[in-house]
Amino acid sequence: MEFQNQLTPCPNGHYYNAALHAKCPICNESAAASMPPTEPFSSAPGSVTQPIDAASSMGSGNFGQTEPPFADSHVPSDHSPFTYTSIGGDMGPEGGIAPVVGWLVCIEGPMRGNDYRLHAGYNYIGRESGDIRLTNDQQISRQNHAMIAFDDADNIYYAGPSAGRNLIKVNGKTVINAVELNNHDILSIGTTKLMFVALCGEQFSWKKV
Numbered sequence: 001m002e003f004q005n006q007l008t009p010c011p012n013g014h015y016y017n018a019a020l021h022a023k024c025p026i027c028n029e030s031a032a033a034s035m036p037p038t039e040p041f042s043s044a045p046g047s048v049t050q051p052i053d054a055a056s057s058m059g060s061g062n063f064g065q066t067e068p069p070f071a072d073s074h075v076p077s078d079h080s081p082f083t084y085t086s087i088g089g090d091m092g093p094e095g096g097i098a099p100v101v102g103w104l105v106c107i108e109g110p111m112r113g114n115d116y117r118l119h120a121g122y123n124y125i126g127r128e129s130g131d132i133r134l135t136n137d138q139q140i141s142r143q144n145h146a147m148i149a150f151d152d153a154d155n156i157y158y159a160g161p162s163a164g165r166n167l168i169k170v171n172g173k174t175v176i177n178a179v180e181l182n183n184h185d186i187l188s189i190g191t192t193k194l195m196f197v198a199l200c201g202e203q204f205s206w207k208k209v
Contacts, residue, residue, distance in 0.1 A: 099206050101150045102157065102198045109192030110136035116194075120152040124162060125189065139166055139190030146189050148181065148196075152207065155200050157181040166190060 010024035124130040126143035145164030160178030
């Protein structure tokens with residue numbers, strides 16, 4: 001094969017082989033280096049695709065960081081998931097104080113020696129939440145384990161299970177449904193024993209005061 005050499009000068013003073021190149025390769029390389037970058041690919045005519053700024057999208061190392069599941073305003077100040085209700089001093093339906101109608105006195109268990117006031121209607125017993133809170137007894141459900149109720153229309157007290165997993169007993173007998181509660185009856189729940197002391201009855205009633 002015969003090698004052709006047509007040495008030709010370009011307008012910029014460069015010499016190149018015209019048999020191999022249609023234009024000066026040195027000038028072409030300089031022109032290519034000075035050309036502006038091409039536009040990024042766009043899927044739609046006339047649209048402009050903006051380059052991704054990794055620094056702005058990532059921030060200061062926080063890329064992919066999620067918000068906490070709950071805002072601070074959703075968490076109670078005591079970090080407790082329950083709303084506690086006090087018995088003594090509850091407001092009655094007419095805006096007055098709901099008076100005490102009896103007591104439960106702990107005679108055995110972690111809360112031995114404590115007393116708990118009862119009001120008319122339902123009084124719920126739990127370990128952490130409810131009208132009567134028997135803390136430290138792990139065999140008692142956190143809330144609504146059992147209930148004590150007082151019917152102020154008939155002056156009758158009742159005791160029965162609520163939503164607890166363990167059974168309750170009145171005077172040593174297992175209670176499945178609510179039973180009438182009499183003065184000095186013993187309510188067994190978990191490892192705790194409570195003596196019931198009635199205030200209202202034949203000799204006294206808040207309705208007669």
